[in-house]
Amino acid sequence: MTQRVLTRLGRVNPTAAFLGVGVLVFVALVLPGVVGAVVLLALAAGAGWLLAQTWRVHPPRARVMRLVILGLVVLLAVAKLT
Structure with missing residues (x-):
């Protein structure tokens, strides 16, 4: 199932996904x-x-940036809870 989901996500227009x-x-x-x-x-x-x-x-640099953005979204959610 995971591979099927990733295949479908790979076909999504990047601009549409971003928006x-x-x-x-x-x-x-x-x-x-x-x-x-x-x-x-x-x-x-x-x-x-x-x-x-x-x-x-x-690449390692992209991993770090994605983790930072993911952390910021989680922090926003926690801040919204309080």
Whole structure:
């Protein structure tokens, strides 16, 4: 199943994926409290899963940047909870 999901994600237009995630982050930041935090945590979980599946193909510098961005999304979600 994982390979099937990765194959489908590989066919997605990168611009559409970027804009779609951007819209979801914006909506999550606008939504109040716990609801927005749950959306952000779901996005972080999906991005974390994708990063784990593609870890070997990224150069070390890209890995670090992706981990930093993932950490920032989780921090935003935790801040939204408080």
